Every structure is written in C-alpha cells, then in structure tokens.
Amino acid sequence: MQTPLTTFDGYPRDDIDVAQIRTTRARIIPLVNDVKALMIEIEKALHAHHAEPTGTSTSADSSSTSAAPPTTAPQTETPVIEAVFAVVDQVSPSSPAEQAGVQVGDKVKRFGSVGALNHEKLAKVAAEVQQNENRIISVLVCRAIGDGEQDLELQLTPRRDWGGRGMLGCHLLPL
CATH class of the missing domain: 2.30.42.10 (PDZ domain)
Structure with missing residues (x-):
C-alpha cells in the first residue's frame, strides 16, 4: 500500500500493473477505514460494558415476592x-x-x-x-x-x- 507507483524521475514503473494496483488500492482503503471505525465502536462498547456493575449478586432470600421499584x-x-x-x-x-x-x-x-x-x-x-x-x-x-x-x-x-x-x-x- 505504501510502495511508490512511479520511478524516481516521475514515470510509471514498468515492472508492475499500475492501473490494477490503483483500483485495488481504491477498493482496500474504504475497507480499512470501515475496520478502523468498527474497532473504535467496539472499544467504546467494551469500555461501557466493563464499566457497568455486574448484576450477578445472589441473596439468601432470592425467592421473596417483594419487587424492587424501577x-x-x-x-x-x-x-x-x-x-x-x-x-x-x-x-x-x-x-x-x-x-x-x-x-x-x-x-x-x-x-x-x-x-x-x-x-x-x-x-x-x-x-x-x-x-x-x-x-x-x-x-x-x-x-x-x-x-x-x-x-x-x-x-x-x-x-x-x-x-x-x-x-x-x-x-x-x-x-
């Protein structure tokens, strides 16, 4: 992705298919951006998930019929x-x-x-x-x-x- 497509004097390289590489790069770049955006969302969700208290506490009288108010x-x-x-x-x-x-x-x-x-x-x-x-x-x-x-x-x-x-x-x- 970082390899130059031109020679040192500005001409297209003759050992590679420049047009094919440019179209491939054009398809890859949006996918990379999507992955980065998803990773940011996942990171935020993980932080939020681990920041909230766990609701797995057990009580001795868990079968009581009294309800906690919302x-x-x-x-x-x-x-x-x-x-x-x-x-x-x-x-x-x-x-x-x-x-x-x-x-x-x-x-x-x-x-x-x-x-x-x-x-x-x-x-x-x-x-x-x-x-x-x-x-x-x-x-x-x-x-x-x-x-x-x-x-x-x-x-x-x-x-x-x-x-x-x-x-x-x-x-x-x-x-």
Whole structure:
C-alpha cells in the first residue's frame, strides 16, 4: 500500500500493473477505514460494558415476592447509546416480570449482558435467563411516558416456581 507507483524521475514503473494496483488500492482503503471505525465502536462498547456493575449478586432470600421499584437509569456517566432490540407484548399477572415492573409496550435496550449487537434473535436472552435463575438481572427498558420516553433500569429475577409459563412471565418480540 505504501510502495511508490512511479520511478524516481516521475514515470510509471514498468515492472508492475499500475492501473490494477490503483483500483485495488481504491477498493482496500474504504475497507480499512470501515475496520478502523468498527474497532473504535467496539472499544467504546467494551469500555461501557466493563464499566457497568455486574448484576450477578445472589441473596439468601432470592425467592421473596417483594419487587424492587424501577429506577431511572443513572445519567451521571457518559451516556452510551443503546438500541432497542425487542418489545414486550405480553406480561402475565403475578409473574416475575410484572413484579419487576415490566409493562406491555416496554422496549428492551439491554437484558443483563445482552444488547442489540449480540442478542442473536433473542437466543442470548433465553441463555441469560437460564444462567441467572433466582438471580437478579438488570434490564434496561425504554417506556413511553406522556409525550416522551424514559429509560428505566428494572431488576428482574427469573423463577420457575411463580405458577405460570416460563421463568419470566412475559413475551418478547424481536425488532
């Protein structure tokens, strides 16, 4: 990529196909720029991922039915733009999802360690639920409130023994 295409006195080199090299370089340069941009995005996402606290704490009384109230996502940190990857279209009564404050129409931005870039058609969400049975999972949802939307951080504890189908008691539709 850095080899000169001309001789020391400015004429095109006769030992290489200059036209072919120029067109090849013209195709490679945008690809290199794309890779650099993606690496910057990945670096930012890694920093954001490792900066957030882990939600894998266990408690002695994890099967209690009291629900933690939803809290507003902290705004003191540098905001990381998280895309919506699923929407809640059903919440069962008395389910872990209802107890955590999940509502129909909530747009899911983060589900534990799963986000828009790695949810794999919600397969990773299912795996996250299976791995964290009876443990708190932090869920970031975007909820329509009045004329606007607000991000809420909900604490959801998947359980099999809640009396209904599944471990969450809600249904997610991928976007």
